[in-house]
Amino acid sequence: MKTSMIESFALFQHIQETELEHVLQNLQAYTKSYEKGDFILYTGDYAPSMGIVLSGNVSVVQRDVWGKENIFHQIHEGGMFAETYAYLEHEPLMVDVIANCKSEILFLNIRALWELPMNKTNASLMKNLTHILAQKNLHLSRKIEHITPRTIRERVFSYLQDQSIKQNTTHLHISFDRQQLADYLCVERSALSHELSKLQKEGKIKLEKHFIDLII
Amino acid sequence: MKTSMIESFALFQHIQETELEHVLQNLQAYTKSYEKGDFILYTGDYAPSMGIVLSGNVSVVQRDVWGKENIFHQIHEGGMFAETYAYLEHEPLMVDVIANCKSEILFLNIRALWELPMNKTNASLMKNLTHILAQKNLHLSRKIEHITPRTIRERVFSYLQDQSIKQNTTHLHISFDRQQLADYLCVERSALSHELSKLQKEGKIKLEKHFIDLII
DNA sequence: AAAGATATGTTGTAACTACAACATTTTGGT
DNA sequence: ACCAAAATGTTGTAGTTACAACATATCTTT
Numbered sequence: 494m495k496t497s498m499i500e501s502f503a504l505f506q507h508i509q510e511t512e513l514e515h516v517l518q519n520l521q522a523y524t525k526s527y528e529k530g531d532f533i534l535y536t537g538d539y540a541p542s543m544g545i546v547l548s549g550n551v552s553v554v555q556r557d558v559w560g561k562e563n564i565f566h567q568i569h570e571g572g573m574f575a576e577t578y579a580y581l582e583h584e585p586l587m588v589d590v591i592a593n594c595k596s597e598i599l600f601l602n603i604r605a606l607w608e609l610p611m612n613k614t615n616a617s618l619m620k621n622l623t624h625i626l627a628q629k630n631l632h633l634s635r636k637i638e639h640i641t642p643r644t645i646r647e648r649v650f651s652y653l654q655d656q657s658i659k660q661n662t663t664h665l666h667i668s669f670d671r672q673q674l675a676d677y678l679c680v681e682r683s684a685l686s687h688e689l690s691k692l693q694k695e696g697k698i699k700l701e702k703h704f705i706d707l708i709i
Numbered sequence: 710m711k712t713s714m715i716e717s718f719a720l721f722q723h724i725q726e727t728e729l730e731h732v733l734q735n736l737q738a739y740t741k742s743y744e745k746g747d748f749i750l751y752t753g754d755y756a757p758s759m760g761i762v763l764s765g766n767v768s769v770v771q772r773d774v775w776g777k778e779n780i781f782h783q784i785h786e787g788g789m790f791a792e793t794y795a796y797l798e799h800e801p802l803m804v805d806v807i808a809n810c811k812s813e814i815l816f817l818n819i820r821a822l823w824e825l826p827m828n829k830t831n832a833s834l835m836k837n838l839t840h841i842l843a844q845k846n847l848h849l850s851r852k853i854e855h856i857t858p859r860t861i862r863e864r865v866f867s868y869l870q871d872q873s874i875k876q877n878t879t880h881l882h883i884s885f886d887r888q889q890l891a892d893y894l895c896v897e898r899s900a901l902s903h904e905l906s907k908l909q910k911e912g913k914i915k916l917e918k919h920f921i922d923l924i925i
Numbered sequence: 926a927a928a929g930a931t932a933t934g935t936t937g938t939a940a941c942t943a944c945a946a947c948a949t950t951t952t953g954g955t
Numbered sequence: 956a957c958c959a960a961a962a963t964g965t966t967g968t969a970g971t972t973a974c975a976a977c978a979t980a981t982c983t984t985t
Contacts, residue, residue, distance in 0.1 A: 555854065563857050565850070577846040580839060587850060607836050611827040619835045620823050623796060626842040630793040633849035634781065634803060638771065640856060641779050641895050643973075644941065671963060679857050681943050686964050702951090859943075860971065887933060897973050902934050918981095 499599070502545060502571045503625055507617045516618065519609055520601040527551075527592040534575060534590040542600040543579035546572050549596025552673070555588050564677040566632060567593070567668060573625055579603045580626075640679045645688040648678045653698070653707055663707040670703075715815070718761060718787045719841055723833045732834065735825055736817040743767075743808040750791060750806040758816040759795035762788050765812025768889070771804045780893040782848060783809070783884060789841055795819045796842075856895045861904040864894045869914070869923055879923040886919075 499517075500510055508516060524547065527533055533551060534540055544551075546568050553566040553574055565588055568574050578586050580603060603622065609615050639651045652674075656665045667674065675682040689705075692698045699706035715733075716726055724732060740763065743749055749767060750756055760767075762784050769782040769790055781804055784790050794802050796819060819838065825831050855867045868890075872881045883890065891898040905921075908914045915922035 555857070557858070563853070565853065577843045577850075580843045581847070584847065587854065607832070611829075611832050613827075616823070616827050616835075619832075619839070623835070623839055623842060626839060626846065627793045627796045630842065630845055630849065631797070631800065633846060633853065634793075637779070637781065637849065637853060637856070638803065640853070641771075642773070643895075646941095679859075682962095683944080683964075683966095684942060687966090690964065862971095898932095899934075899936095899974085900972060903936090906934065 498547070504545065504573065504601075504618065504621050506621050508614055512614045516614065517601075520603065520605055522599060522601050524597055524599050527596050527598065529592060529594045531592045532589055533592060533596075533598060534586055534588075536586050536589050538586050539582065539584075540575040540578040540586060541582070541604075542602045543576040544574045544590070545599040545601065546570055546574070547597040547599050549592060549594050551596055551598075552591050552593055553588050554591060554676075562676045563679055564669075564673055565636065567673070567677075569668070576603060576622065576625060577629070636677070639677075645678070645680050645684055646692070648680065649685070649688060649692070652678060653705060657707055663709070665705045665707065667703050667705055714763070720761065720789065720817075720834065720837050722837050724830055728830045732830060733817075736819065736821055738815060738817050740813055740815050743812050743814065745808060745810045747808045748805055749808060749812075749814060750802055750804075752802050752805050754802050755798065755800075756791040756794040756802060757798070757820075758818045759792040760790050760806070761815040761817065762786055762790075763813040763815050765808060765810050767812055767814075768807050768809055769804050770807060770892070778892045779895055780885075780889055781852065783889070783893075785884075792819060792838070792841060793845070852893070855893075861894070861896050861900055862908070864896065865901070865904060865908070868894060869921060873923055879925070881921045881923060883919050883921055 499505060500508065500513055505513065505516070521542070527549075533544065536556070548570060550567060550569045550572075551574065552564055553568065555563040555565060557563070566572075566574070574590055575586070578584055579601075582604065606615060606618055606622070635655055639648055639655065642648050642651060653665060656667070657663055660666065669677060671686060672682050675685045678685065689698070689700060693700050697708055699708060715721060716724065716729055721729065721732070737758070743765075749760065752772070764786060766783060766785045766788075767790065768780055769784065771779040771781060773779070782788075782790070790806055791802070794800055795817075798820065822831060822834055822838070851871055855864055855871065858864050858867060869881060872883070873879055876882065885893060887902060888898050891901045894901065905914070905916060909916050913924055915924060
């Protein structure tokens with residue numbers, strides 16, 4: 494396992510490189526590879542371990558009875574998923590986790606952390622984990638903010654303004670394709686396309702492939 | 710401060726009663742009282758401390774430009790709020806916290822936890838905090854699940870089914886009034902009343918004040 | 926018990942979206 | 956460069972909601 498890459502991840506901030514191998518062992522680390530479209534975790538499952546995306550990217554998705562998808566998160570390299578369920582061991586997953594492309598996942602039994610002796614390294618891990626959970630919280634709150642408005646137009650602007658702050662530019666890279674963006678905003682794909690076209694005709698945005706320019 | 714009450718709270722599980730006074734001191738605990746309608750925290754503020762509801766109850770609310778309210782949580786006795794923002798110190802609040810009635814709040818500087826020596830008590834506090842953050846995450850995910858459907862009817866059923874599981878009965882106590890339930894589900898109050906009436910006429914639910922019977 | 930205040934229920938209308946069906950553009954493999 | 960497949964865009968229609976304006980019920984205070 495390439496520790497050089499792993500030590501850059503949020504969970505391992507302020508962990509000594511020399512400790513890393515030991516930490517991975519303590520957390521019963523193992524990796525697994527997935528192809529595009531593979532299910533990594535299923536709704537209803539219990540997740541004994543959380544996942545870290547070593548390469549590729551995955552979607553955390555909820556499906557309703559009719560198969561309509563609601564994208565909660567898209568997790569890229571270095572990102573974590575299922576940490577909530579790995580921690581709350583009796584809570585069944587309310588989402589699927591699916592590989593968007595060929596991906597390699599590192600699994601860690603995060604509950605083991607609380608059985609380990611209390612030293613500086615393990616305290617750092619706890620602090621990092623708390624930090625990550627707090628940020629997941631914010632992401633979920635932002636998603637709620639984005640899907641609260643009734644109209645597609647308002648949802649799009651809510652999302653684009655958020656992206657504009659995060660990317661610190663008005664030339665926004667959108668990592669979703671249209672269907673995924675529709676799923677994230679909980680609207681119909683063709684209706685989203687229609688609204689984006691209208692916004693472009695009105696001169697409020699400019700569409701170019703995976704970028705959207707915000708024009709103010 | 711009545712430590713007998715405080716030790717029953719989620720944050721203080723498995724903490725020795727004899728340690729409690731010391732812990733409260735370390736976390737710079739102080740209490741403050743609020744009247745109905747008082748703002749406890751404002752959108753845009755930074756929260757240096759998180760809050761625990763000692764008595765009364767509070768709402769965590771987001772407002773849009775037109776003053777429309779979106780209720781994220783309702784926090785009752787023993788519940789916590791702003792733990793995410795208290796932990797992410799540079800993140801401004803995206804919600805208001807408002808007292809629904811006369812309430813007493815205990816404030817704790819949770820960040821101080823990471824500066825303290827690593828002993829069993831502080832490790833328990835970290836574990837409890839992680840647990841609470843993970844559960845907040847689940848609550849937010851459930852809220853997303855409830856407001857994802859397009860129709861009021863589907864949102865109501867999503868919420869009622871969730872309550873049915875949580876309360877383990879079909880005779881559901883609803884702690885929201887109609888306006889609050891509408892705000893939580895992000896729909897219009899009168900439209901919600903209308904839909905609830907229709908559901909009752911169809912024999913699918915039975916309304917009685919602050920209870921709703923699910924009829925299956 | 927009465928009166929004012931607050932909460933809840935009812936109705937009509939304009940606006941927006943989901944859905945379906947189809948047209949066009951872009952992408953990836955050879 | 957070509958083709959097939961996938962992604963994106965366009966249009967019309969039926970159904971649901973927000974909003975406004977009002978009616979009724981419930982709570983509070985005296």
